[in-house]
Amino acid sequence: MSRRQQDRVTIYEVAKRSGSSISTVSRVINGDPAVRQDNRERVLRAISELGFVPSGAARGLSRRSTGILGFVFLREEYHATRPEDPEWPGYLDVAMRAAEREAERSGYSLLLSGVRPGDEATVTALTGRVDGLMLMDEVLDEEALDRLAERFPAVWFAGRAGARTTVVRADQDAGVRALAEHLLDGPHRFTDVVAIVGPEAVSDHAARRRALEQVSAARDVRVRLWTVEPGSSGAAGAVATRLAAEPTPEVIICVNDEVAIGTVTALRERGLRVPADVAVTGFDDVWIARYVDPPLTTVRQPVTDLAAQAVRSLVRRLDGDSTDGPIVLPTQLVVRRSCGCVP
Amino acid sequence: MSRRQQDRVTIYEVAKRSGSSISTVSRVINGDPAVRQDNRERVLRAISELGFVPSGAARGLSRRSTGILGFVFLREEYHATRPEDPEWPGYLDVAMRAAEREAERSGYSLLLSGVRPGDEATVTALTGRVDGLMLMDEVLDEEALDRLAERFPAVWFAGRAGARTTVVRADQDAGVRALAEHLLDGPHRFTDVVAIVGPEAVSDHAARRRALEQVSAARDVRVRLWTVEPGSSGAAGAVATRLAAEPTPEVIICVNDEVAIGTVTALRERGLRVPADVAVTGFDDVWIARYVDPPLTTVRQPVTDLAAQAVRSLVRRLDGDSTDGPIVLPTQLVVRRSCGCVP
DNA sequence: GCTTGTCGTGAAAGCGCTTTCGTGTCAGGC
DNA sequence: GCCTGACACGAAAGCGCTTTCACGACAAGC
Numbered sequence: 160m161s162r163r164q165q166d167r168v169t170i171y172e173v174a175k176r177s178g179s180s181i182s183t184v185s186r187v188i189n190g191d192p193a194v195r196q197d198n199r200e201r202v203l204r205a206i207s208e209l210g211f212v213p214s215g216a217a218r219g220l221s222r223r224s225t226g227i228l229g230f231v232f233l234r235e236e237y238h239a240t241r242p243e244d245p246e247w248p249g250y251l252d253v254a255m256r257a258a259e260r261e262a263e264r265s266g267y268s269l270l271l272s273g274v275r276p277g278d279e280a281t282v283t284a285l286t287g288r289v290d291g292l293m294l295m296d297e298v299l300d301e302e303a304l305d306r307l308a309e310r311f312p313a314v315w316f317a318g319r320a321g322a323r324t325t326v327v328r329a330d331q332d333a334g335v336r337a338l339a340e341h342l343l344d345g346p347h348r349f350t351d352v353v354a355i356v357g358p359e360a361v362s363d364h365a366a367r368r369r370a371l372e373q374v375s376a377a378r379d380v381r382v383r384l385w386t387v388e389p390g391s392s393g394a395a396g397a398v399a400t401r402l403a404a405e406p407t408p409e410v411i412i413c414v415n416d417e418v419a420i421g422t423v424t425a426l427r428e429r430g431l432r433v434p435a436d437v438a439v440t441g442f443d444d445v446w447i448a449r450y451v452d453p454p455l456t457t458v459r460q461p462v463t464d465l466a467a468q469a470v471r472s473l474v475r476r477l478d479g480d481s482t483d484g485p486i487v488l489p490t491q492l493v494v495r496r497s498c499g500c501v502p
Numbered sequence: 503m504s505r506r507q508q509d510r511v512t513i514y515e516v517a518k519r520s521g522s523s524i525s526t527v528s529r530v531i532n533g534d535p536a537v538r539q540d541n542r543e544r545v546l547r548a549i550s551e552l553g554f555v556p557s558g559a560a561r562g563l564s565r566r567s568t569g570i571l572g573f574v575f576l577r578e579e580y581h582a583t584r585p586e587d588p589e590w591p592g593y594l595d596v597a598m599r600a601a602e603r604e605a606e607r608s609g610y611s612l613l614l615s616g617v618r619p620g621d622e623a624t625v626t627a628l629t630g631r632v633d634g635l636m637l638m639d640e641v642l643d644e645e646a647l648d649r650l651a652e653r654f655p656a657v658w659f660a661g662r663a664g665a666r667t668t669v670v671r672a673d674q675d676a677g678v679r680a681l682a683e684h685l686l687d688g689p690h691r692f693t694d695v696v697a698i699v700g701p702e703a704v705s706d707h708a709a710r711r712r713a714l715e716q717v718s719a720a721r722d723v724r725v726r727l728w729t730v731e732p733g734s735s736g737a738a739g740a741v742a743t744r745l746a747a748e749p750t751p752e753v754i755i756c757v758n759d760e761v762a763i764g765t766v767t768a769l770r771e772r773g774l775r776v777p778a779d780v781a782v783t784g785f786d787d788v789w790i791a792r793y794v795d796p797p798l799t800t801v802r803q804p805v806t807d808l809a810a811q812a813v814r815s816l817v818r819r820l821d822g823d824s825t826d827g828p829i830v831l832p833t834q835l836v837v838r839r840s841c842g843c844v845p
Numbered sequence: 846g847c848t849t850g851t852c853g854t855g856a857a858a859g860c861g862c863t864t865t866c867g868t869g870t871c872a873g874g875c
Numbered sequence: 876g877c878c879t880g881a882c883a884c885g886a887a888a889g890c891g892c893t894t895t896c897a898c899g900a901c902a903a904g905c
Binding site: 167210212213214215216217218219220223225226227234252255256259260263268269270271272273283284286287288289310420424447450451452 | 510553555556557558559560561562563566568569570573577595598599602603606611612613614615616626627629630631632653763767790793794795
Binding site for chain 1: 860861862863864
């Protein structure tokens, strides 16, 4: 435990050097106008000569606020499958960057914390180091989350509709509906469809699946459900197995773009062309979706906006405004080549 | 400034409730074995009954250490070009996630901070809130960085070889060499080559360019240099302009994978096939490199390992070990279809 | 029986800021 | 000339922890 900081310059030394009191130095640091001009200048000079930087810890202790927001996400075990697989940044990273950006605009910093699902202890501990918490996806179950949010400012990103905690999410339902209607009612009128779904426990995935089932049921189309771990490059393998065992569908609706890419790979390896033989769709519209072959038909989620809204909601709450209700942002169907509807 | 935390439970209340002193409570929190078993249990019970979470600020102040590492990166202005462009996660995000992971393993958290190039003030201010700093790419110029590193634990990620500050970087030189030799000496023996380079100010880019020039000079091959902003989706546009104005080369060596993808798009729009008409190569081997059409020949950087090493080096330094020398990790040529050497 | 040493605990002094409160100074009003 | 009020500033009291130091209890050694 020798994690000591250097011998820092403190406010006392600045006070001594500038011939004033620490109160005055503190006022200067914080831009209090009630300091005479000449005094202010003397203090500022001393600060820069000594290279003084105020201690965040001391300030935090005194103000009872750290100026830090926590960003809590599920720590995926990447390397799992194939060690030569490069990492796989996506949706989560975009949210992270956007959240940091918005936090900075509001005068906060963002502290990252990856946790295993259900690791309430780690999240609770974070509570002592940040002013507010933004929890991604299914970091905690809903009960634990409510327990937390009751005593601490928190928002749930991509959470379940109807949760007690403030939720910021995209309109999965409308997105899936638009996609499904395009596929079932559009030029192709697909009737033989497979949906690759993610774990039921993930709110977004559950919402997508529910919406899909509603649309298909209304049209009397039966949808075969295949379950895979989303985002794992193992998707290709899992899909290959199912393809070998079952009749090939006309279209495969994937839970997200990564899985869609894996699916395309698996189809190709079986000698099937996309979209000529099988149509494929993704979800999220990650950046690569337009660059892969074929470019993916998908549903765009406004991840950047969502993250910004989540942060703003949190900041409002910290500024004393009352808690927001759920925030729902629209999704948008993006038709590209993989569904076979455009040349 | 009403960013107040709730009325937190403090160590005093735990002490009172458990019938001991705050010293004992502190010892229990920190796992000091010199507390009798029965006492420890009483304290733990009080802690959980009250929902006590120690204040990071108070602890930080007392210990003179925050347990936080800062991750400083260049804040790119994404939205710039086309608002409908989804975000573009990549190299930086992978580094971020890996750094967080490794930091957590060492008992630290990671604080994100995006800054504009040369924004020394922001970086300096960070110094008051974290125990150590990891600076990506060209956040500060070398002089400012040395000034900082002199008084504060810092490592420079992807920095310039030979810098005074501890640098963690990949062996750009060897990677470029392997790639260039493959292209110039391999099956195709290209002689008409264009290199799309990034800004000279970025160490990694400068290193790549230098290495390329050495290899080509040794073979008497002249390389035309085209400069673009790396990572911007504007690459396609910039390349299109050059293609219209100059003779089409046999191969285009791109400064990174994103630019390579943009370049492929630009070539296609001119009706040129890749790699049949023009070969294209990338750099980094981001995850998508293998999924785009055609899969990219590129040079893999061990970003995850680099980030982990950077964090470990920082932690060693914080633990009192002396400063590390430069850490250089190998790169690896990955030959895929875009260079036309494999079917 | 006394001394010595070990063990477990509590008192109290910080850590480096912010902020309240009180005081001295000076301008303006009578 | 004195009183009042505004204005700048400093003293000092926290903020909630960690850690040193001293002390009491008790076991072991002679």
